Amino acid sequence: MTAIKPNEKIGFVGGGNIAEALIRGLIAAGVAQARQIFAADVSAERVEALRSRYKVHTSTDNVRTVQQCHVVVLAVKPQIAEGVCREIAKGVTNHQLVVSVAAGITTGQIHEWLGGRGRIMRVMTNTPAVVLAGASAVAPGPGVTERDIRLVETMFGAVGEVVALDEQDLDAVTGLSGSGPAFVCLAVEALADGGVKAGLTREISLRLAVQTVLGTALLMKEGKEHPGVLKDKVASPGGTTIAGLHELEKGRFRGLLISAVEAATRRSRELGKR
Ligand SMILES: NC(=O)c1ccc[n+]([C@@H]2O[C@H](COP(=O)([O-])OP(=O)(O)OC[C@H]3O[C@@H](n4cnc5c(N)ncnc54)[C@H](OP(=O)(O)O)[C@@H]3O)[C@@H](O)[C@H]2O)c1
Incomplete structure (x- = not known):
């Protein structure tokens, strides 16, 4: 320092x-x-x-x-x-x-x-x-x-x-960590919607969704474990999480996030040329 x-x-x-x-x-x-x-x-x-x-x-x-x-x-x-x-x-x-x-x-x-x-x-x-x-x-x-x-x-x-x-x-930093908070907010809002759809109140759903993202981020940062390893630990054979992960893969969740960062990076480059 x-x-x-x-x-x-x-x-x-x-x-x-x-x-x-x-x-x-x-x-x-x-x-x-x-x-x-x-x-x-x-x-x-x-x-x-x-x-x-x-x-x-x-x-x-x-x-x-x-x-x-x-x-x-x-x-x-x-x-x-x-x-x-x-x-x-x-x-x-x-x-x-x-x-x-x-x-x-x-x-x-x-x-x-x-x-x-x-x-x-x-x-x-x-x-x-x-x-x-x-x-x-x-x-x-x-x-x-x-x-x-x-x-x-x-x-x-x-x-x-x-x-x-x-x-x-x-420009890539702008696309990833600059725009990233908005991508995470969208994910948190959608998780909370899922909770509401499953019968929880809006307030409880949002509290649980925010804390889930915060806690998982801390596990990755402080525990220094790769996200794939942490994901595997939560997904037990024939269980609930793997059923949800399958839906995310069908919807191209990872591909979409990669495209989002790529699009934001491209836009940052375009704006910089003006
Ligand atoms: N906030 C973020 O998360 C974030 C993230 C990445 C980058 N940035 C960058 O950080 C910079 C600042 O963002 P910010 O969110 O802190 O903006 P902000 O809250 O609007 O702060 C800018 C301050 O500068 C004042 N100001 C306006 N004209 C001035 C002048 N001629 N001389 C001195 N001060 C003047 C503004 O007063 P008035 O409000 O009265 O105009 C305001 O208090 C931006 O360039 C932004 O791109 C911000």
């Missing part, structure tokens, strides 16, 4: 969901102290909420925030990333690391919008980062050092699992 040095400061430009998750995770994991964190947002109400919740420094001035920090996290919506980069460019120097979490925005675009200044990294994270159970991929862009990569891994490790990849792989 590459730690933030005591004199280093992290600044967030955009103080929304992802910025708040990171601020919470960084402090909870002891990666950074509140006094090392600065957050800027257009909304005075929003920065006040972050200041009172986490005791971090806050401002509605993006450029001033950037000038005070060693690491800048660009956490605004992709649609406004160009305008915000062009605005903060005058505050960025090559001594700073700029980490973008904006989906679909390349390090090359950010490098250009910042006028060639700063060392750039890009991260694709996902919604469960908000509950510190995210899946993030970090990719290096222009000028980054080995320490920059390790530092960003440490930062995003505070909000879940993290892998380091080349930027060209981030």
Whole structure:
């Protein structure tokens, strides 16, 4: 784990969901102290909420925030990333690391919008980062050092699992772990529908379905067992589970999920070409 040095400061430009998750995770994991964190947002109400919740420094001035920090996290919506980069460019120097979490925005675009200044990294994270159970991929862009990569891994490790990849792989990450939460939600909703069809109440069905997915995920993550091995353990000869698995295979369950990830990856590539 590459730690933030005591004199280093992290600044967030955009103080929304992802910025708040990171601020919470960084402090909870002891990666950074509140006094090392600065957050800027257009909304005075929003920065006040972050200041009172986490005791971090806050401002509605993006450029001033950037000038005070060693690491800048660009956490605004992709649609406004160009305008915000062009605005903060005058505050960025090559001594700073700029980490973008904006989906679909390349390090090359950010490098250009910042006028060639700063060392750039890009991260694709996902919604469960908000509950510190995210899946993030970090990719290096222009000028980054080995320490920059390790530092960003440490930062995003505070909000879940993290892998380091080349930027060209981030479309596949978008298709798998970026879009994945929606695929899992669909599966959970359908499992709950199955419970309702079998006579359980909606509320009980949903609670059982959510806990089944959570518990199975923990078994795979903490028990480190292959999903196929775990599946075989539940499916006893001539039993209930193998009857259900047969129905899933008839409906091409696995093929559909593979196609879903493939389609989302393809769409991410198409959007990136615009
Ligand atoms: N949420 C996720 O699970 C997730 C997953 C993967 C990637 N991402 C990426 O993470 C980025 C942030 O997402 P988010 O969910 O945190 O979005 P968000 O909650 O909308 O946060 C963005 C924040 O930036 C503020 N803002 C707008 N214009 C600004 C400006 N000119 N200067 C400074 N701040 C400004 C917004 O204020 P207003 O609301 O008042 O406009 C908002 O508080 C996005 O690029 C997204 O693609 C998010």
